[in-house]
Amino acid sequence: AAQTETQQHLTPICASPEQAKGQPITIATDIYSLGALLYEMLSDQKPHRFSTARPTREELALVVGEQVPRPPSVIASDAQTARLLCGDLDAIVLFAMHKEPRMRYATVADLAADIRRHLARKPVAARHPTFGYRAKCLVKRNGSRLVASAAVVIVLAGVLFAFWARSQQNARESAAVAEKSIAVLPFENLSSDPDNGYFAYGVQDNILTDLGKVGDLKVISRSGVAAYQGKNRKMKQIGRDLGVANVLEGSLQISGDRVRINVQLIDTRTDTQIWTEQYDRKLEDIFALQSELAQTITAQLKATLSAGEKAEIWRQPTQDLQAYDLYLRARAALRGEGAVIPRENWNVAVDFLDRAIARDPKFTLAYCLLSEAYVLEYRFGEGHSPQHLAAAKDAAETALRLEPNREEARLALARYNYHGLKDYRRTQHELSSLPSSAPHEVDFFILASQVERRLGQFAASIRDGEKAVELDPQNASLAASLAQTYSGLRRFGDSERVANAAIARLRGEKSTGLFLVKNDAALGMGNVEEAHAALGSIQNKDDSDYQTARLRLYLIERDYSGAKAFAANVTDEVKRRPDFWLTVAAVAHAEGKVNEERQANAEAKRLALLALVQRPDDPGFLGALAIAEASLGQKEEALRRARQAAEMLPPSVDAVGGATCEMNLVAVLVMTGDRDATFDKLSKLVKLPFGLINYGDLKLNPVWDDLRNDPRFDRILAESASPLPFNG
Incomplete structure (x- = not known):
């Protein structure tokens, strides 16, 4: 009742689109209202115009929900005010007033931080960090700095304080929700x-x-x-x-x-x-x-x-208490500390589950867990055994046959299709067969978000990814996955927002993946300094993903001696990766060290061929092999393999992996000197989510140096600065 009464007496200037539509009030609502107040105080004009002082609910929903206000600088009363507002303050206000709540600042503190960046003449998060914009900010900081209007500072400070108090009240109200x-x-x-x-x-x-x-x-x-x-x-x-x-x-x-x-x-x-x-x-x-x-x-x-x-709550999993005891032992073994299940734990768990099923052949949950154990060992283990895949399928199908309406059984088959067959359409079909109105466990939202991302359904992936994070807020990998989705869409501000919120919740523990996402986002925006800060925050410097990212940063910085010194001390696990040797080869190429480049590419080729023995249909290893062969001068073979990988996994089948395969083909085309084909591919890839084409990579990475004198490169570079839509 209180919420309804509040919504019936909305102040038109401050009403957010979600309030106007009668939707729940959140922190994002406060952010919008703050943006609207700042708009009027800075420009002396209201952001929206209504037919009367007390517009109807219908008019409010139409105007606030649909009309995008003009930038404050455009309607400022005088030229001096317009100059002060144009650029950063326009962007900050309109970012806070975005129609979509999730596209605004995450907190009042984030908005305040962006205003402080503006007053310090540093790049603000509300604007895309193009090279020209960052250069302009640098000149302003180090040259004759413009002093911000005292009136603007007072206004911002006063309003921020008022909204800080309001945000505290809103936090209390959110608790009631x-x-x-x-x-x-x-x-x-x-x-x-x-x-x-x-x-x-x-x-x-x-x-x-x-x-x-x-x-x-x-x-x-x-x-x-x-x-x-x-x-x-x-x-x-x-x-x-x-x-x-x-x-x-x-x-x-x-x-x-x-x-x-x-x-x-x-x-x-x-x-x-x-x-x-x-x-x-x-x-x-x-x-x-x-x-x-x-x-x-x-x-x-x-x-x-x-x-x-x-009835669901009172349904017993089995009538055999000893079978249940064995099931609990298996579950504890499979869900211990860490993301990787030790081989000995896996063996013990499978033995427990086999014994549990022998005691009760109708124990559905035991079959579900057995299927999960087999399929994850097949996907992430070293053996990649077809027998494990067959066992995973058999266990999932048995579970579904025993209890066709049980969510765990349907999830087991969906997990088999996703991790085992990489059949994303069939995975989604299995998930869609579950009632949409039924409550779901976090595993459902995790798998739904993953498969929606693979199918290019990014809005749905973000929605389900956010729900997964809500139900499992201490899981760093879920937040990292959501942030990666935003980065894949070149929405780096949202990526950093998600990562920063998770790091704060975890207080820095188990946050390596989150800092890696922040590093990628910073490089995507061309901000090497922030990339350094992100990698510097990682405590475990022996982590293989950290070492891979740090070596790439040396390459992008063109610190080739640093790269070589760092590469000499990475772990053996990293040295077993073909991609590591491809980066070492890129460093040697940039230095003009022909023999070192050839040796690194030869090692990359050897490792890729070795990996393909176990996984002959893996397009990732096939792409790495193609790049190594192209650099070794084996052009025809390299092109054949790269095209084969791209045909095996097109973006229409896998929006994430397919884009990577296309990127590997571009790398081969660059090395073989086919400029027209290279730019034809780049012009398409720059429009693709997860195409690894972003402003920072194109601007900084030396692998593109041979293309920089072509005007087509400048056009692609300019296009890469824009975020990608995600309504699919």
Whole structure:
């Protein structure tokens, strides 16, 4: 009721498009209102014109939601004010007033930081950092600096302070919106046998999964809460980190054939206990106890529970307690610390699952987990065994045959199609067969976002990627993936916003991938200084992806002696990558060291051929081989392989991998000296998301030096400075 009343009395100057349409109020709404106020205070004109002082809801929605205001400098009352506003301040105000909430500044602090950059004559995030713009800012900083109008500074400071206070109130209001949100923290194992930790983990996970089946609840995923295992828990901080109003914590103790579970539900906003209970049951009643707990917590949170959702919560995974115990042991082995599953863990997990299925051949969840284990080993393991792929398919199809309407079974088959067959259309078909209105676990949104990106459906990928991050805010890889999608669209400001927010949530822990994304975004904008800062923030300097990125930065900086010294000390894992040797060859080529270039390309070729023995249909290794052969003078063979890779994986089939294959073909065309074909490809690639063509790469990378004297290069360079649309 309060929200409705607020929306009925909107102030036209400050109303955002989402308010005008009756949509929920968020921090982005404040950003828009601040932009609108700044617009009027700086230009002495309102951003929108209405027929009356109190426009109707329909007129408000039409004008605010559809009409783009002119830049403040265009309507300024005098020429001096227009000059002050033109450029940065125009861009800052209009960026804050973007029609799409997600395209505005993420926070008031981000807006304030951009204003400070403007006053310091530094490039602002609201404008695309073209070379000319950055050069102009540099001249202003180091030459006779223009002093900003004192009136402008006072206005900005005053309004920012007012909106800081408003943002605090809005944050409190946002907490009320998330009233029915919960994180189930890892349970403490109080059993005398410490090996029973897997069982405590399993009970916590199952309660979390049951709650996730309630559509009226927001439930943080298992990996989102894993970081709080055994830590000194500060509930208010956990609530802020995870974006939840409630936390469940508990302990479990097994003694003989009995299990004791203590739980308490805590309001994270006040750090007060809402409800607590102790359960002492027979171990054989564990399934009923877990379901009872989930239903009780749902009631405590005053969430609506449909009859179908209640039936899902009370559905038992198996009638065999020993099979269930083996399943929990397998799940703990597969979901330990780190992204890569140790081989010995994988062997143990598969053995546990085989034994569980032998005890209960109708254990659907065991088949789902077995399929996941096999397909991920096939995709990311060294063996790439066809037998593993066949086993993954068989387990997924068995699960689906046993329970055709179970989401986990459908996800197992979708995961097999995505990671095993790389059949993205079929993956999406499997996901679309799940009811769109049903609540989904984070795994659904992760896979949906990944496959939508592959299919070039970028708006949907971003939407589902943001939902995945919301449900698993402590997962750095999810935030990095979302930021990479923005970078692939050359929307580097959004990429940095996502990465910075995740780094802040994680407080720098496990953030290597996020800093790598920031490095890529900085280079995409041509900002070497910020790229240095991003890579410098990575703590683990032995990380293979860090070392690959750092070597590339040496190349882009044209610090060839630094590149050679760095390359000599990388890890053996990096030296086993063909791409590493291609970069070393590019450094030698830039220096004119013919013998060193040939040796590096020969090693790249050897490694690519070795990799193709295990993965003969991998277009990435085929492209690397083609580049090495082109540099070695084997032009016809190189062109044949590069074209073969591009035909195997066109962008219409895979918008990410296909664009990379096209880029490898361009690299071969450059080396073979076919300028017309090179520019024909570049003119198409510059329009493609994930085409690796961006302003920074074209401007800085020495691999393009041979093309810089051609006027066609300048046209492509200019086009590469613009973000790409993502309505697909």
